[in-house]
Amino acid sequence: MLVYSSLQLTTATNNLLLQSTMPIMTLVMPAVIFRERVALLHFACAGLSILGVAWFMTKGQLANLxxxxxxxxxxxxxxxxxxxxxxxTSLRKAPQLHHLSLLVVLFAAGIVSLAIPYALHLLLEGPSALSLTSASALVFIGIFPSLVSYALFNRAVALIGSMRAGIYMNLPAVFGVLMAVPLLGERFEQYHVLGSLIIIASILLSRKVKK
Incomplete structure (x- = not known):
């Protein structure tokens, strides 16, 4: 909800750059809360990942950032x-449930927490008219970026830990480019190639860190 709200109040450039700090956050937080050791290579990989996102945003002209x-x-x-x-980070302290059962509990908590601001919106603004396009978009967001992605992310954290999983968080920039070419007719430029390679290289390097 916060991400969608922020896009109404700031530029897409600012939003994407700030979100690209996710790998750094997922490294710092376990180190602070659980005193977990963080390899310097992990920080280097996180920085390299941010560089890849910045390369996308500036079309290869970092001086213009x-x-x-x-x-x-x-x-x-x-x-x-x-x-x-x-x-x-807190997923490591989650109850020992089947990962799908845990997902149900988390989504139930999310529905309850979102019910309050939604009720306030209905009270102040009234119900919004929903077009077929808007309804389709909501169904897609509810299934894939929400349900499926959270299920896979939770499982990934359980298998490799939040630090390693966090390094992958800038891959949506790469996937977004690859999807924009066939779906939106955008051209695949040289800066797309290099930005993608930088982000992928950061992930491959992170795998060199011993568990």
Missing amino acids: RLEALNTGDLLALAAVFLYAAYA
Whole structure:
């Protein structure tokens, strides 16, 4: 919810750059909370991943990168990154349930927590008209970026830990480019290739860190 709200108040550039700090967050938080040792190579990989995202955003012209002054939307984006990193870190303390059962519990908690702001929205703004396009988008978001992605992420954290899983969090930038070419008719440029290679290289390097 915070990410979608932040996009209404800040630029997509600011939002994407702030979200790219997720790998750093997932490294720092376990180190602070659980005193877990973090390899310097992990930090290097996280920094390299951010560089790949910045390369996308500037079309290969890093000197043109400008992060505008932080506004309310930026603070919401940072809060979303912090909470998601906290969520990934706390998964190690989750009850010993089947991963699908855990997902049901988490989604139930999410529905309850979102019911309050949704009720306030209905009270203040009234129900919104829902077009077929909007309904289709909501169904897609509810199934794939929410249900399926959380199920896979939870399982990944259980198998490799939040630190290793966090390094993968900038892959959506790569997938977004690959999907935009056939679906939106965008051109695949040279800076897309190099940005993708930088992000993928950060992931491959992170696998060199001993468990």
